[in-house]
């Protein structure tokens with residue numbers, strides 16, 4: 046499943062679409078929980094899971110795209126959530142490139158990038174991270190194990206002025222970038238690493 050025609054999931058003009066990129070190696074109920082929380086807290090109409098061909102910062106390649114997509118579709122069955130292999134079809138690996146391509150393909154949609162707080166902590170290592178911050182609003186979901194959840198990280202400090210309060214965060218998708226919000230959701234300790242370590246994948 047490396048490439049092939051690009052068919053984007055359905056979304057109506059003007060809708061707010063959350064994008065949850067991940068290795069999903071394997072998908073787990075933590076992904077499901079943060080997706081539902083993100084829809085509720087950030088006022089999203091839809092969420093697209095972007096199953097990554099491979100995180101540019103991770104040295105070991107994941108399981109096959111076909112296997113991860115199939116497992117993700119079996120796990121995430123919400124009617125407003127779509128599991129996609131868009132990055133393989135766009136031939137993008139870097140989030141900045143994926144976002145630019147999606148904004149070019151669907152300029153009528155409002156995209157919001159979603160990520161767990163572990164990723165906020167190292168977001169300043171992502172390619173063109175300032176460009177990402179400046180192009181889409183970002184919703185961060187609390188995850189255990191990252192201290193203050195990246196809230197004191199270089200990216201969080203650089204964009205402190207663009208942070209919404211928790212009571213404003215339902216407006217996130219309607220804000221112009223840069224804008225980001227941190228959601229203190231009930232913590233979920235699941236991780237793909239732990240599942241792989243137990244041989245559950």
Ligand SMILES: Nc1ncnc2c1ncn2[C@@H]1O[C@H](COP(=O)(O)OP(=O)(O)OP(=O)(O)O)[C@@H](O)[C@H]1O
Pocket residue numbers: 065066067068069070075076079159160161162163164186187188189233234235236237238239
């Ligand atoms: N339990 C969780 N709580 C909050 N965010 C999570 C949780 N699990 C995953 N995420 C977030 O979901 C996105 C995709 O995660 P990913 O597919 O890498 O799963 P993972 O469990 O972090 O995998 P790994 O352990 O292999 O790094 C990332 O932004 C990650 O921060």
Ligand SMILES: O=C(O)c1ccc[n+]([C@@H]2O[C@H](COP(=O)([O-])O)[C@@H](O)[C@H]2O)c1
Pocket residue numbers: 065066067068069095097099100101102103138139140141164170171172
């Ligand atoms: O673009 C980058 O430089 C970059 C660096 C690290 C991670 N990402 C993206 O972040 C998302 C989460 O990655 P992961 O492996 O933690 O699931 C996934 O969509 C990756 O492609 C992107």
